[in-house]
Amino acid sequence: MKSVIPLMTTEVKTACSQCNLRELCLPFGLDPRDVDQLDELVGSRRKIKRQQHLYRSGEVFEAIYAIRAGSFKTDVILEDGRDQVTGFQMTGEVLGLDGISTEHHSCNAIALEDSEVCVIPFSRLEELSRQVESLQHQFHKIMSREIVRDHGVMMLLGSMRAEERLAAFLLNMSQRFTARGFSPSEFHLRMTRDEIGSYLGLKLETVSRAFSRFQEEGLVAVQQKHIRILDTPGLKRLLNHHVA
């Protein structure tokens, strides 16, 4: 065991090897020796207050971000003002991959609560992943996972009815909270009904009604943003047993 006496800096050293999120984040699956090499990867940390932008659509892309604490939403805005939430991100997840393609961000990333991210300069990531095979592979997996997730959302938006969409959303949130060591059945949503609606292609009233309906049917207990899932199999049944 190494010394735990901290040096006299308020700025804690940014080190993947010391991060308790590494099993969810970029270093996942890396040999401990490789993780040590990652410690030069993170440029700095950055705190983002609730409702503030981590980056905006159109800005020059220079880094991707790993969420250390808090949560975010990403959205796309059309000229005519319509907007669409494209995702919600929690700790350990990576933000900014959209910017690689054109070297400009193509969406906005906004903190849902006071948050902190690790800034990973992209050129450094590319450089390091040319040297560390396992990092390269893990990074590719993360990008691919985002593509697969997006396909799931397309399925949801293109083929599911309102209550199915919300059930899928709740099950997904539950699963992600579980992966982070939280309760699978009880959690606090950081986003509004409007934001959930935007993500699910529904109006906020429809989201609210679906929640009320789930409550009536004993599937969940809803108290504003606090959710208790009472019948996970019931929610899953809602998804799979689709009656045409």
Next chain:
Amino acid sequence: MKSVIPLMTTEVKTACSQCNLRELCLPFGLDPRDVDQLDELVGSRRKIKRQQHLYRSGEVFEAIYAIRAGSFKTDVILEDGRDQVTGFQMTGEVLGLDGISTEHHSCNAIALEDSEVCVIPFSRLEELSRQVESLQHQFHKIMSREIVRDHGVMMLLGSMRAEERLAAFLLNMSQRFTARGFSPSEFHLRMTRDEIGSYLGLKLETVSRAFSRFQEEGLVAVQQKHIRILDTPGLKRLLNHHVA
């Protein structure tokens, strides 16, 4: 300059450096010297007949595919039989990126016409992109572009009405045909109304009616799968001037 006298083989050497699609494909933006290195990248070519699968959801992932000729659709199928087309791909575009994340494909890729692909063993791509920086970067851009495209589809599915979706689809097709040296205004769709509908989150009847309406309004001339765009600005206006 190397000898250009071909050996006596019917099997043409698979060579990115000789391919007229390289400006659309993986080698895009690479220094000619680097492109030469890519010639060992493509394992083989594979012909796929119309309606046949290039790969299926659940299959082990080993390679990505660059389309040399023809076109494909990708779709996701739920247990209850519902399916969603997640994309249409044309020459020079890359298929199979979904498989990296779990080492299994997560969607089906089906040829819309008799087609041919270059098989790119993924381990070889990763190896080579550790050596060739420009290849690495181009590959990352391609993955990122897919993510950005998916966000566009989410916007379409989540926030647009039927005619806007179809207009967006037609403009997108036009733009991609243009990039391949074909007419921007006249082209042949390879997919059915049902497949377009699935992609756009609409029923085939709705797609058909939207086509008829565009025709009435003089925006396009439609004859089954043959499309002539008569008023591109008109289609664009349909997209941007959304009246809430």
Next chain:
DNA sequence: GAACGGTATTGATGTGGATCAAAGGGCTCC
């Protein structure tokens, strides 16, 4: 060149979710 099956068009009707509206509740910020 006739027959067939998959594809497309068009019409009539139904419905899920949007829209409009109003009231209640809780969080945030001073």
Next chain:
DNA sequence: GGAGCCCTTTGATCCACATCAATACCGTTC
């Protein structure tokens, strides 16, 4: 700790698209 405002819920009505249905068309195959 209180005021204000945003967020949420619920009800009434509307409408875009789905569904059901029938016919027409086209490319393919023998």
